[in-house]
Amino acid sequence: MDYLGFMFEYGKGVPQDYAEALKWLHKAAEQGDTSAMDSLASMYRYGEGVTQDYAEAVKWYRKAAELGYAGAMVGQGCSTLSIEFQG
Numbered sequence: 001m002d003y004l005g006f007m008f009e010y011g012k013g014v015p016q017d018y019a020e021a022l023k024w025l026h027k028a029a030e031q032g033d034t035s036a037m038d039s040l041a042s043m044y045r046y047g048e049g050v051t052q053d054y055a056e057a058v059k060w061y062r063k064a065a066e067l068g069y070a071g072a073m074v075g076q077g078c079s080t081l082s083i084e085f086q087g
Helices: 001-010 018-032 034-046 052-067 070-086
Strands: none
Touching: 001 018, 001 034, 018 034, 034 052
C-alpha cells in the first residue's frame, strides 16, 4: 500500500494525485508501515495536498520514530522546532 501512496505522491507511473496518495499512505500507516508514516508526516509538514499542519506532522513522525524509524526522528525534531518558532 505504501508503494501506491508513493506512486501517487510523486506521479511515478500514474498522474500525481495527493488525495489518492494520502488515502493509500494512511492505510499503510495505520497498519504500522513506518515509511508511510514518515511520508504522511512530510506531506503535513510541507503542506503537500493538505493544509500545512505541524502538529499532525509531529504526530506521524513520532509514531514512526517510536517504531524505530530513524529518519522520522529527525523530521520530528525539525517539525517541533517549527511549531515553537511559530508561537
